[in-house]
Amino acid sequence: MSLKRNVSLKDGLRYQGKGPMLTYILHRIGGLGIVIFVAMHILASLGGGTIGVFLNTIYEYWIFQIFIFFCALFHVINGLRIVILDLWPKLIEHQREAIWLEWLVFIPIYGTAVLVIVRAAQGG
C-alpha cells in the first residue's frame, strides 16, 4: 500500500472548493488549535511553576483569546453540522444551505465574544 501525493502546495491552494472547502480547512485549523491549546493548558496546570505562569499569561492575552475562541466556536458549530449530515446522510443535499446557516449562527456569537474580549482588554 503505497500512498502517492503528487499534488503540490500551489495546486492545493488553487483548488476552488468554495464554501465547503473553507469550512473543511477551518475545521482542521480549529481542531489543531484546540488540541495544542488544551494539551498545553493541561500540562501547564499539571507542571505549574514558571512555565505554567508563562503559558497562562499567553492564554489571558486578548489576541490569543480571539484566536482560540474562533478555533473552538467554529469547530463546535461546524462539528454539529458534520455530525448531523453524517448521521442522517440524506440531508447532505442541503449541505450548502447548512453552511450558510452555520455562518448565520457563528457570526453573531463570535462577534459578541470578540466585542467583549476587546472591551475587557481596553478597560483593563
Place this chain on the structure above:
Amino acid sequence: MTTKHRIVSLKARGFDFETTMWLFTRLSALAMYLCAFIGLVGALILGARTQMNLADLIRWTFMPTVTHVASSNVPDTGPWATLFWKINGAMFIFFAASHGLHGLLSVIEDYSAIPGMRRTLRIIVMILTPLMIAAGIYVLWTA
C-alpha cells in the same frame, strides 16, 4: 442537480478501525455537546445572582472545575466541587482527548508523505492519548 445515493452495506465495507473511529468521532462529539450543555446550564445557575462574566461562563461550560472560576465573584465555590461535576469533567476530558488526538492523527496521516515518519508519529499519538487522558483527569481530580 440531484444526488443519487449509493449505500454500501456495513458487511461489504467492513467495520475496521477507521470506520470505528469515524463513528467514534461523531458520537464523542455528541457526548461533548451534552457535557458542554450540562456545564452551560450549571454555569448559568452558578453565576445567576453574581453577574458572572462571559469568560467565566465559557470556562465553566468547557471544564466545570472550581479553579476555573476561582477569580470570579462567586461567593462560595465549595458547593460546586462535587462528584457530579468531577465526573462530568472527567467524561469531557476522556472524549475531548480521544477525539482530539484522533483528529491530530488523521491530520498527520493526510500530510506526512513518508511512511516511516507516519508510522512513528502514529505510535507517538497512540502513547500520548492515554497519557493525556490520565494527566487531564489527575489535574481535574486534585484541583
